[in-house]
Amino acid sequence: MRVLAMLLKRIVWVVPTIAGLIxxxxxxxxxxxxxxxxxxAGDTATREQIEILREQLGFNRPLLVQLFDYYxxxxxxxxxxxxxTTRPVSDDLLARLPATIELTLAAMIVAVGVGIPLGxxxxxxRNTVLDHVLRIVTVAGLAVASFWLGLLLQLYFSMxxxxxxxxxxxxxxxxxxxxxxxxxxxxxAGDxARFWDVLKHLALPTLTLTFPALATVVRxxxxxxxxxxxxxxxxxxxxxxxxxxxVMWKYVLRNSLISTVTQIGLLFGIxxxxxxxxxxxxxxxxxxxxxxxxxxxxxxxxxxxxxxYAGGVFILANMLVxxxxxxxxxxxxxx
Amino acid sequence: xxAALTILRKLTGDHSALIGGILVFALIFTAIFAPVxxxxxxxxxxxxxxxxxxxxxxxHWFGTDRMGADLYxxxxxxxxxxxxxxxxxxxxxxxxxxxxxxxAGWYKHWSGEMLMRVSDVFLAVPQIVLAxxxxxxxxxxxxxxxxxxxxxxxxxxxxxxxxxxxxxKNETFIEAAIALGVPTWRIVLLHVLPNVTSxxxxxxxxxxxxxxxxxxxxxxxxxxxxxxxxxxGRMISESRNYLPEAWWYALTPGLAIFLVVxxxxxxxxxxxxxxxxxxxxxxxxxxx
Amino acid sequence: METPNLLEVxxxxxxxxxxAGEAHVLDGVNFDIRPGEIMGLVGESGCGxxxxxxxxxxILPPNARRHRGGSxxxxxxxxxxxxxxxxxxxxxxxxxxxxxxxxxxSLNPLxxxxxxxxxxxxxxxxxxxxxxxxxxxxxxATRYPRSRRRADREAVLDMLRAVQIPQPESIFSKLPGExxxxxxxxxxxxxxxxxxxxxxIADEPTTALDVTIQAQILKLLRTLxxxxxxxxxxxxxxxxxxxxxxxxxxxxxAGQEVETxxxxxxxxxxxxxxxxxxxxxxxxxxxxxxxxxxxxxTLIHPPPGCRFHPRCSHAVGPCARARPEVTVLGRGHExxxxxxxxxxxxxxxxxxxxxxx
Numbered sequence: 001m002r003v004l005a006m007l008l009k010r011i012v013w014v015v016p017t018i019a020g021l022i023x024x025x026x027x028x029x030x031x032x033x034x035x036x037x038x039x040x041a042g043d044t045a046t047r048e049q050i051e052i053l054r055e056q057l058g059f060n061r062p063l064l065v066q067l068f069d070y071y072x073x074x075x076x077x078x079x080x081x082x083x084x085t086t087r088p089v090s091d092d093l094l095a096r097l098p099a100t101i102e103l104t105l106a107a108m109i110v111a112v113g114v115g116i117p118l119g120x121x122x123x124x125x126r127n128t129v130l131d132h133v134l135r136i137v138t139v140a141g142l143a144v145a146s147f148w149l150g151l152l153l154q155l156y157f158s159m160x161x162x163x164x165x166x167x168x169x170x171x172x173x174x175x176x177x178x179x180x181x182x183x184x185x186x187x188x189a190g191d192x193a194r195f196w197d198v199l200k201h202l203a204l205p206t207l208t209l210t211f212p213a214l215a216t217v218v219r220x221x222x223x224x225x226x227x228x229x230x231x232x233x234x235x236x237x238x239x240x241x242x243x244x245x246x247v248m249w250k251y252v253l254r255n256s257l258i259s260t261v262t263q264i265g266l267l268f269g270i271x272x273x274x275x276x277x278x279x280x281x282x283x284x285x286x287x288x289x290x291x292x293x294x295x296x297x298x299x300x301x302x303x304x305x306x307x308x309y310a311g312g313v314f315i316l317a318n319m320l321v322x323x324x325x326x327x328x329x330x331x332x333x334x335x
Numbered sequence: 336x337x338a339a340l341t342i343l344r345k346l347t348g349d350h351s352a353l354i355g356g357i358l359v360f361a362l363i364f365t366a367i368f369a370p371v372x373x374x375x376x377x378x379x380x381x382x383x384x385x386x387x388x389x390x391x392x393x394x395h396w397f398g399t400d401r402m403g404a405d406l407y408x409x410x411x412x413x414x415x416x417x418x419x420x421x422x423x424x425x426x427x428x429x430x431x432x433x434x435x436x437x438x439a440g441w442y443k444h445w446s447g448e449m450l451m452r453v454s455d456v457f458l459a460v461p462q463i464v465l466a467x468x469x470x471x472x473x474x475x476x477x478x479x480x481x482x483x484x485x486x487x488x489x490x491x492x493x494x495x496x497x498x499x500x501x502x503x504k505n506e507t508f509i510e511a512a513i514a515l516g517v518p519t520w521r522i523v524l525l526h527v528l529p530n531v532t533s534x535x536x537x538x539x540x541x542x543x544x545x546x547x548x549x550x551x552x553x554x555x556x557x558x559x560x561x562x563x564x565x566x567x568g569r570m571i572s573e574s575r576n577y578l579p580e581a582w583w584y585a586l587t588p589g590l591a592i593f594l595v596v597x598x599x600x601x602x603x604x605x606x607x608x609x610x611x612x613x614x615x616x617x618x619x620x621x622x623x
Numbered sequence: 624m625e626t627p628n629l630l631e632v633x634x635x636x637x638x639x640x641x642x643a644g645e646a647h648v649l650d651g652v653n654f655d656i657r658p659g660e661i662m663g664l665v666g667e668s669g670c671g672x673x674x675x676x677x678x679x680x681x682i683l684p685p686n687a688r689r690h691r692g693g694s695x696x697x698x699x700x701x702x703x704x705x706x707x708x709x710x711x712x713x714x715x716x717x718x719x720x721x722x723x724x725x726x727x728x729s730l731n732p733l734x735x736x737x738x739x740x741x742x743x744x745x746x747x748x749x750x751x752x753x754x755x756x757x758x759x760x761x762x763x764a765t766r767y768p769r770s771r772r773r774a775d776r777e778a779v780l781d782m783l784r785a786v787q788i789p790q791p792e793s794i795f796s797k798l799p800g801e802x803x804x805x806x807x808x809x810x811x812x813x814x815x816x817x818x819x820x821x822x823x824i825a826d827e828p829t830t831a832l833d834v835t836i837q838a839q840i841l842k843l844l845r846t847l848x849x850x851x852x853x854x855x856x857x858x859x860x861x862x863x864x865x866x867x868x869x870x871x872x873x874x875x876x877a878g879q880e881v882e883t884x885x886x887x888x889x890x891x892x893x894x895x896x897x898x899x900x901x902x903x904x905x906x907x908x909x910x911x912x913x914x915x916x917x918x919x920x921t922l923i924h925p926p927p928g929c930r931f932h933p934r935c936s937h938a939v940g941p942c943a944r945a946r947p948e949v950t951v952l953g954r955g956h957e958x959x960x961x962x963x964x965x966x967x968x969x970x971x972x973x974x975x976x977x978x979x980x
Contacts, residue, residue: 016452017455017456017459020452020453020455020456021456021459021460024453024456024457024465025465025468028465028468028469028472139351139597139600139601139604140593140597142544142596142600143544143548143593143594143596143597143600144589144592144593144596145548145551145552145555145568145571145589145592145593145596146552147551147552147555147568147571147572148571148585148588148589148592148593149589151571151574151575151578151585151589152585152586152589154578155578155579155582155585159578159579160579231728232723232725232727232728232729233728233729233730233731233732235682235723235729236721236723236729236730237731238682238715239680239682239715239716239721239723240715240716240720240721240743240747240814241710241711241712241714241715241716241717241746241747242716242742242743242746243711243746243762244711245759245760245761245762245763246742246762246763249760249763250763251731251734254731254733254734255731255732255733258733269461270461272461272464273461273462273463273464276463276464276467276552276556277463277552277555277556280555280556281575291467292556295467295471295556295557295558296557298471300471300472303467303468303471303472304468306464306467306468307460307464307465307467307468310460310461310464311459311460311464311465314459314460314461314464315459315460318459
């Protein structure tokens with residue numbers, strides 16, 4: 001029952017945050033040195049045409065009224081229309097969202113699946129060669145510009161060695177769409193050739209995207225484990241001769257994970273921030289690449305829509321993480 | 336100050352922090368003495384089609400770019416831009432964020448709470464997402480990049496200071512000072528500020544590194560200053576069309592970014608270990 | 624080697640490598656515990672009692688160095704010759720168990736108490752007959768036979784009733800945080816006794832508890848140990864606690880053991896100068912508080928010979944040169960002093976003394 005109350009509290013908090021984000025984006029899009037209407041109308045519009053457009057778009061009304069309308073529009077899922085694709089922005093984003101999620105999930109899986117064991121090992125074998133190497137690599141991982149890394153990987157694995165494709169999500173046609181995730185869909189359709197093709201396309205972008213996230217996971221896990229190792233129950237179990245593998249990988253890991261899980265919210269931030277740039281490097285057809293193209297086209301509605309969308313997704317994802325964390329830590333549920 | 340000397344001494348003892356310090360110093364040195372260090376001062380605007388896309392040679396240490404300009408000189412000039420963006424953006428965030436945090440933390444007024452909610456929104460979303468929106472709206476230029484970065488980074492300082500001030504307010508010595516009738520501004524200046532300085536310094540150093548990466552990303556995406564400004568991110572973006580043959584074009588600017596950010600990160604970690612062992616965790620990176 | 628002692632530490636010297644230098648934490652320590660005996664190990668903070676306890680358990684920190692010579696005799700074998708793996712398998716949690724000082728941090732806060740107790744039973748139950756512990760990760764694959772699990776569970780519940788935990792079955796659904804300090808220490812006592820050990824090392828088990836509960840816990844410990852014929856090594860800086868339940872008391876000072884005596888002799892006829900000063904420093908309504916002048920020496924550059932000699936008002940020549948040998952003053956009463964207080968001490972040669980228990 002208490003768990004429910006806590007969940008509700010977290011869900012409720014999401015709403016004002018998203019509303020605030022929308023307000024911020026809205027004000028950004030209106031606070032322009034140049035006249036926003038003129039920008040929308042284009043270079044060739046005359047002054048009268050601009051004024052007419054202003055009335056049509058409702059830009060002559062008080063800002064707060066416009067904000068309110070913006071909220072209303074958003075509630076209807078209306079993010080405006082893209083100049084470039086001429087379709088509603090929300091449709092564009094929705095169509096591209098699965099690609100981004102697939103990439104982000106893959107990166108997350110690698111970051112967590114590889115990062116946590118490495119972090120634990122690094123802590124257990126503190127100050128050995130392995131530990132030092134890992135620490136150097138993790139520091140480097142956070143200093144590397146992701147787009148540069150992606151480019152270098154492309155240069156080596158794709159152009160030089162020819163092992164992996166240069167860009168895109170798949171060569172040829174995608175598998176019949178069930179989840180929108182090509183890898184999963186290919187498996188569902190039993191199409192192994194396509195599945196491998198998808199994986200090969202996923203490889204480089206995932207590796208690039210995951211690098212800073214992996215570094216962060218390793219660092220956090222290492223710190224968490226080191227801290228947990230100081231705890232009394234570790235000394236007690238060792239004094240009582242419980243097998244060390246259990247002490248470390250069953251008990252210490254669980255306690256350290258609690259703090260790592262809270263950082264997964266941070267991971268989302270890293271991954272999402274990276275997605276925009278990396279999708280551009282690899283021409284991965286997700287919302288990040290969409291934003292990139294929108295930037296090039298000065299497609300305001302699309303960029304703003306992307307901001308609201310991405311921000312909203314991020315906030316929701318963090319809420320989910322919060323919930324998972326609360327469920328994982330029985331002390332919070334018991335209070 | 337004696338404290339500063341002690342910190343300096345401890346920093347040199349910590350090897351990785353020392354490396355960080357050296358890298359940062361190298362950046363500052365390069366930025367200041369750029370005109371002296373470059374081999375081709377005209378590389379900023381040079382168009383030399385006959386010389387384009389040359390590999391590294393004795394004349395052009397890093398090779399030449401698509402315009403035929405010397406890449407080494409452009410990278411060195413780029414250090415100035417990078418450093419300026421980082422200092423101004425982080426500095427502005429600090430100047431905005433710290434006072435807000437101080438006021439909001441000290442006075443229990445609804446406006447303070449409102450400000451914290453606003454900063455929550457900024458913290459809730461990855462910096463680059465908002466920065467893109469702002470930079471896109473304002474148009475591509477260095478000033479707008481700096482603006483976008485400052486506007487999206489101040490909440491980090493605010494949150495930091497707010498939390499510190501809030502917890503300090505509960506400290507007995509502050510309560511004593513208030514009870515003795517010490518004016519608020521004195522308390523804040525003499526007692527609160529020194530205690531928040533350490534986290535601010537650490538956050539600033541790490542923030543520099545992160546800001547440089549974000550700025551490079553923005554210029555990579557085309558939101559920075561238009562050519563021929565030698566921004567490192569933009570140079571990498573330009574190089575894409577000429578890969579794999581002109582590998583040097585992509586290599587050196589990226590390496591520069593790497594070294595500089597690494598430097599700030601190492602320095603920041605070292606400072607954190609020295610100044611505030613409480614903060615010693617795995618490192619709040621990624622969206623710091 | 625035949626000996627009436629369950630535990631026989633001889634000439635144990637241990638030092639820790641620290642930033643400031645090598646700290647000589649234990650200096651040629653001799654220490655005995657008899658079967659079924661409750662031995663108190665008493666001394667100020669830093670005297671080495673916890674280090675001695677850890678050495679017996681084999682859980683010294685990595686920067687500890689053991690000096691040549693020295694042995695820890697247990698059941699006719701020298702524990703110092705055991706490999707870490709053998710120690711884990713045969714000794715720790717089985718023959719020698721442990722009650723930690725802080726009951727609040729000794730259990731993993733995220734796992735139910737019951738599951739942690741059963742984990743202990745899985746590996747250390749007296750009913751277990753296959754004692755190859757899973758090496759490394761094979762520990763995860765080791766199975767817990769159903770029949771033994773049932774029997775173990777019964778034993779656990781019985782023991783919990785013996786330590787007076789209300790509603791013993793509840794441990795399987797509760798987290799450690801849901802128990803009070805006193806209850807948690809009782810849990811630790813239960814866990815120490817469940818493997819049916821020969822020796823329980825209790826490291827200041829009541830320091831973290833309220834005064835009102837301390838006596839309760841100590842008496843419980845004594846009763847249970849008596850009933851099962853288990854020896855206890857009780858380290859403490861609280862002489863009152865030692866008086867409550869110990870059969871014999873050993874005093875340590877700065878890494879050296881200085882006197883061992885049956886509890887009655889200890890309080891009434893102690894012999895070593897430090898022991899006497901220690902007892903005199905106890906609050907007494909009849910006279911003003913009396914401390915011991917000077918300070919505990921640094922263990923990095925300890926005084927040679929008897930480490931108490933700089934503060935001792937009865938020091939003589941040899942005290943500063945070499946450590947005194949053991950002088951037997953009576954049944955179970957030994958002292959290491961060149962100039963001990965002998966008034967009122969039973970004659971060593973007198974036979975037929977009743978051993979106080």
